[in-house]
Amino acid sequence: MRKLYLLTLLLAISLVEVKAQKVEIPIDTSVTTQHSVNINGKSIDYTAETGMMPLWNDDGEPTASLFYTYYTRNGVKNNENRPLVISFNGGPGSASVWMHIAYTGPRVLKIDDEGFPVQPYGIKENPNSILDVADIVYVNPVNTGYSRPIPDAEGKVDRKKFFGVQADITYLAEWLNTFVTRKNRWLSPKYLIGESYGTTRVSGLALELQNSQWMYLNGVILVSPTEIGLDREGPVEIANRLPYFAAAAWYHKVLPSELQNKDLDELLPEVENYAINELLPVLVKGGFTDESKKEEVAEKMAYYSGIKKEVIMQNNLEVPFRYFWKDLLREKEGYTVGRLDSRYRGLDSKESGDSPDYNAELTSWLHSFTPAINYYLREELKFKTDLKYFMFGPVHPWDRSGNNTGENLRQAMAQNANLDVMIQSGYFDGATTYFNAKYSMWQLDPSGKMKDRLSFKGYRSGHMMYLRSEDLKKANDDVREFIKNSLPGADAAKY
Numbered sequence: 001m002r003k004l005y006l007l008t009l010l011l012a013i014s015l016v017e018v019k020a021q022k023v024e025i026p027i028d029t030s031v032t033t034q035h036s037v038n039i040n041g042k043s044i045d046y047t048a049e050t051g052m053m054p055l056w057n058d059d060g061e062p063t064a065s066l067f068y069t070y071y072t073r074n075g076v077k078n079n080e081n082r083p084l085v086i087s088f089n090g091g092p093g094s095a096s097v098w099m100h101i102a103y104t105g106p107r108v109l110k111i112d113d114e115g116f117p118v119q120p121y122g123i124k125e126n127p128n129s130i131l132d133v134a135d136i137v138y139v140n141p142v143n144t145g146y147s148r149p150i151p152d153a154e155g156k157v158d159r160k161k162f163f164g165v166q167a168d169i170t171y172l173a174e175w176l177n178t179f180v181t182r183k184n185r186w187l188s189p190k191y192l193i194g195e196s197y198g199t200t201r202v203s204g205l206a207l208e209l210q211n212s213q214w215m216y217l218n219g220v221i222l223v224s225p226t227e228i229g230l231d232r233e234g235p236v237e238i239a240n241r242l243p244y245f246a247a248a249a250w251y252h253k254v255l256p257s258e259l260q261n262k263d264l265d266e267l268l269p270e271v272e273n274y275a276i277n278e279l280l281p282v283l284v285k286g287g288f289t290d291e292s293k294k295e296e297v298a299e300k301m302a303y304y305s306g307i308k309k310e311v312i313m314q315n316n317l318e319v320p321f322r323y324f325w326k327d328l329l330r331e332k333e334g335y336t337v338g339r340l341d342s343r344y345r346g347l348d349s350k351e352s353g354d355s356p357d358y359n360a361e362l363t364s365w366l367h368s369f370t371p372a373i374n375y376y377l378r379e380e381l382k383f384k385t386d387l388k389y390f391m392f393g394p395v396h397p398w399d400r401s402g403n404n405t406g407e408n409l410r411q412a413m414a415q416n417a418n419l420d421v422m423i424q425s426g427y428f429d430g431a432t433t434y435f436n437a438k439y440s441m442w443q444l445d446p447s448g449k450m451k452d453r454l455s456f457k458g459y460r461s462g463h464m465m466y467l468r469s470e471d472l473k474k475a476n477d478d479v480r481e482f483i484k485n486s487l488p489g490a491d492a493a494k495y
Contacts, residue, residue, distance in 0.1 A: 025150065047074060050382070056178065063161065084188045101209050109368050114343070128476040135481055139175075142395070223424045246304045248328065298317060328342075417493040417495040426462040427458055
């Protein structure tokens with residue numbers, strides 16, 4: 001009886017201990033593995049380092065541990081001439097998974113040529129990776145991927161230090177200083193690449209790294225950029241929608257035959273010209289526009305967008321994005337189209353309504369990305385932890401005040417004559433439209449003196465334009481060319 005009592009007591013104690021356990025946050029650790037990949041017909045041997053690196057406060061104490069994956073090409077004798085690309089995704093709150101295993105990294109998802117998930121899930125070699133010309137580090141900000149804040153002595157986390165436009169930029173610059181120092185990359189040419197909200201992040205980081213860390217860059221790549229703090233509210237924002245509407249309508253073959261028979265490269269400049277030179281002046285006049293002119297404009301908008309003239313008139317020439325996604329295929333097929341990539345179709349419970357039930361493209365992407373990244377990190381890169389991998393982590397509320405990141409990028413370019421910027425956008429992206437990206441490029445430098453250092457590349461896909469096989473190659477080639485053209489030469493950097 002006594003033995004039974006002791007066994008019961010020991011079991012109870014062990015259960016209490018299990019309940020008291022917490023998942024350990026690795027603060028400073030890494031795992032290194034060796035691999036090879038065939039890029040453009042040439043075998044490249046490389047090292048993958050996956051780990052957690054601390055963010056230090058002014059007292060030398062860790063306040064967060066950031067998860068990263070760092071790829072370096074083997075056999076490079078002197079890395080002072082070897083470019084380093086620092087990669088961020090967006091959200092805010094999104095892990096650095098999308099570009100990591102679908103765009104620039106040495107492994108990509110097993111998806112079909114248009115970007116749709118296939119089963120069984122998995123990854124394969126990326127023959128288009130930029131690892132042949134540059135080393136790459138994929139950084140996960142706090143509460144994305146495995147990155148986590150470190151609670152203070154009282155078990156509390158000061159969220160204001162991490163979750164906001166300025167806080168995000170400030171602490172990531174500090175962390176990058178540690179990373180570049182540890183990896184001995186101060187002499188290397190450096191590039192930032194950010195996607196979606198990541199473009200806000202890297203635009204701000206360009207100036208923060210220069211002015212607070214004295215770290216100068218050679219290039220910034222903005223993939224599917226946000227507004228980066230540049231004003232476009234009102235008539236400009238409304239007019240800027242039309243070229244995207246036309247692109248999505250063209251893809252789904254709902255335009256009049258004379259437009260449908262044109263190539264996208266011929267159609268879009270025509271719509272852009274109309275939006276700037278004819279639609280915008282009418283929108284500026286608002287309710288004082290002559291009714292016959294308003295009717296004329298609505299007719300033309302219907303012609304270019306695939307949306308009925310009556311609907312456009314009912315919305316005072318301002319058709320909401322969500323209504324467009326719901327209505328474009330309502331009568332033709334009864335499907336909705338995706339927000340981030342309007343090539344994807346969704347199925348709602350009812351054909352009626354003014355917005356889709358869900359984002360068709362995002363559910364498709366999570367379908368293929370989530371199992372792939374969890375498998376890849378654990379089984380191929382050998383990084384093992386019980387922490388949950390946050391595809392989208394808890395970072396809200398996010399302080400969006402004081403977003404001057406576009407101006408910060410302009411100032412960084414002005415201060416650094418060696419800094420070039422390239423913008424990449426998908427024509428079928430309805431969240432951060434390609435024409436808004438062009439508008440940002442035009443507005444970034446009002447002086448016009450740096451326009452030869454700004455470039456735009458468009459692709460026949462959506463927000464993650466690299467998911468389409470043809471654009472994966474084209475977009476990586478564009479990045480590769482951008483890096484080669486912006487490498488330092490023998491001439492001094494001066495105006």
